[in-house]
Amino acid sequence: MLIAGIDIGSTITKVVIMEDETILNTVIEPTGAEHRRLAHEIMKKALEPIPEDFQRLDYIVATGYGRINVPFADTQISEITCHMRGVHWLFPTVRTVIDIGGQDCKGIKVKNGKTGNFIMNDKCAAGTGRFLEIISDTLGLQLGDIGEISLLSGEPAEISKTCTIFAEQEILLRLSEGVPVADILAGLHKALAGRVFSMVSKIVIEKDVVMTGGGAKNAGLRKYLADRIGFPVLIPREPLITGALGAAIIAREKAQNLDQGVIGSVKSGRQLEAVTFFNENE
DSSP: EEEEEEEOOOOOOOOEEETEEEEEEEEEEOOOOOHHHHHHHHHHHHHHHSSOOGGOOOOOEEESTTTGGTOSSSSSHHEEEEEEEEHHHOTTTOOOOEEEEEOOEEEEEEEEEEEEEEEOSSOOOSSSSHHHHHHHHHOOOOOOGHHHHHOSSSOOOOOOOOSSSHHHHHHHHHHHHTTOHHHHHHHHHHHHHHHHHHHGGGOOOOEEEEEGGGGGOOOOHHHHHHHHHEEEEEOOTTTTTTHHHHHOOOOOOOOHHHHHHHHHHHHHHHHHHHHHTTTTOO
């Protein structure tokens, strides 16, 4: 059984192709303005190394910010459910998921493999990848480097603001005072971890904790969040794909629950669309 999950996030789009319990391929690309075209192109790219064509897919589930713009998906599922399912498949002992994405931060409780309570910050850039991106630009550094640089600090600077605008001003003030960049970044990551901790604590943090999203790739954020929680956090080998992975797992279950006649109608109904979607001359 060949199935797919596609997660169109605010900044990154991910696809996971699975056959039964095996992941055959994953693709991660930046999210552009044209979600529908991106969905077509990234699905085609995900299938390139697999000796099957688009019509062979038994079921496709879309999730994420742009899930409604995946017209060839058989259904759409919320990102909360998909992230939980993907993480639980990787870490069966997970009780708390902390997902730090480009535009939001989520905390999800997992109970017996099902979604419990959850909380999300999507009204402010603080606590998200966008916040870190703005700060790295302010300091003239690469986003992928700031976490490692923060670990070089001997004494984290006091950063009291986590609002993006005020944090920029405070960072510039610390620079003018001669505070080393590593200490500024350490203080910033410490403050950011404190903000995330305060938000997720509202749903009660329990072991095991798994951290996902782009924020999980930041060594400084991982360290200070683990320090604040009081025990280590687990990180998937590729923390960006858990939503797409969960979507693929749900797709497999839905395909298994359909009788053979319905599966055939789903695939034949998608075939005509696939000719249009993958037309190189569009």
